[in-house]
Amino acid sequence: MAAVITIAAVDDDRMLISGLTAWVDSAPDLRLVATVESVDQLMQRDMGTIDVVVLDLMLADNSDPATNVRRIIRAGPKVLVATVMADPAHMLATHAAGAAGYLTKNHDLAELAAMIRDIHRGQQMFPSELAFAIAHDSRPNKPRLSDQELRLLVAYASGMTLDSAARRTSIRPATAKHYLERVKEKYRSVGRPTYTKLDLANRVREDGLVAGDPPPP
Template sequence: METIRILLVEDDPPTRRRLHEALASDPGFDVASVDNIADARAAIAADPPKVLVTDLELPDGHGTALTAEVRANHPGIEVLVISVLCDERNVVAAIAAGASGYIVKDALPEDIGDTVRQVLQGHSPLSAAIARYILRRLQPDTPRVQEGNAQLGLTRREIDILWGIAKGLTYNEIADGLGISRKTVPNYIKSIYRKLEVNSRGEAVFEALTRNLIQL
């Protein structure tokens, strides 16, 4: 039987240990763990895994950006995101970026391995809550879809910064890339969040992708 290489990206040590042990308990899995995006990129470049299991809120960026990057550069890698319950927007943002499904952080050990195998079999494991959320977002007659992109009032600069957020860039990297002051970036981001009616990077990326404001 072929051994399935899995790369786990989780910055919380207890959660990382628990998920690693749950995955490693399957004799068919070969598991490596890192705690940030930079180390994940290095590990993927050195020896691409079959499955990437990544948290979303990471110390050096967002798992949504890592997901989009992996899907663009390594289409053979399946991506699962690690989520907490009631985090539909962030999970859907990751799915929009290319993730195949998600693992709940407090899932039972046997369920974690089963979820990985479901993805490898071509399935997309989603909770009922997330499935309902996706359906609501796709309804053509919802007011938020009807309002259209033009009515959001995002400026060209805000779109550029939104793209930087989606790519997981730091404030300094966004500022340097656009030739603006680093101190102004948080103000732009606050304006973006207000116009998109969101409260986090993941939510902003999801809204931007579903409204075709940016492409990753």
Template structure:
């Protein structure tokens, strides 16, 4: 689903998706309120929900941050990828706290948008490298408290930050997917994080992995 208050942007994404074999737009909305109404309509009619929502941040009525929070709360199976501009970087923090699964710049190459959608659908994290660098430079607050993590949990955090899904982590560490999911949940809880994307940014900030790009 594409959510943006500029019709020309939505038309552009629709035109691009038509050229990508494994992507399909199943809905669109001009703001967050309309997006939530469409998701609720689909659920009521038992129509499949979109796997990923591409979400603009600055919109009338219900903006992208509030809409992201509502979607992750009410439709937990739907992932949100924020589509942002450099001028909205401060809002990205709020969107990540609301549960966004990643973000891309509005002037990103179309192929990067496709990669972000695929990553979110697979339960992975996609960070635009330029925005990630600015966010990590601006991140404030006390140390992350990585000392709370066991050696295995630090390993899990690194793998999450590298964009691995629970299935990937299970394969790499030769553990069950359920165990991997439990480890990831424990890491997020110990570090008081609400999303894998926040975990990735924290790992960059703490030097566990280099910034993307």
């Protein structure tokens, strides 16, 4: 029998909470252990009993979304951000803060549950909306990378081998090697020297594509 995934929801949308509660009650591998309206209220709970937090992007207390993500992650749970609209700036900020997933509320509860399961398994969720936001990030010294280049870069820089990263992005290893060389050249073209796997990991971390320390070279 699969392990039960414990969930907390931070949201002031009563309709969503009611729907999520009903859905979880029918899923044997999911258990909703807390529903609160702010991260401050969540922090009063036993965070060690929570696997995944579904966090509304814009809460009624006007708290900063990226700060909310960082607070929850420091306490232990993984974070899935839920929002009405896919705002590129907030998407980038919460992803850089360490959110494991980002989902707009026009998706149904089955899709939400599937993403919760994926996040709990440790899969890195990289939705097309986030790839688009990163690719069109207008901050200085950011190379313009394609969706495929971004997916490969994040997989490879997270510590995967070239072959594993190629499989993750559904391309051949030879093609993956070519893409990575092209990514390095794009970083060098904007004045950011990039030659090794460690350099790529540092660029990924600097640009907020993943959280945490770079893997060993």
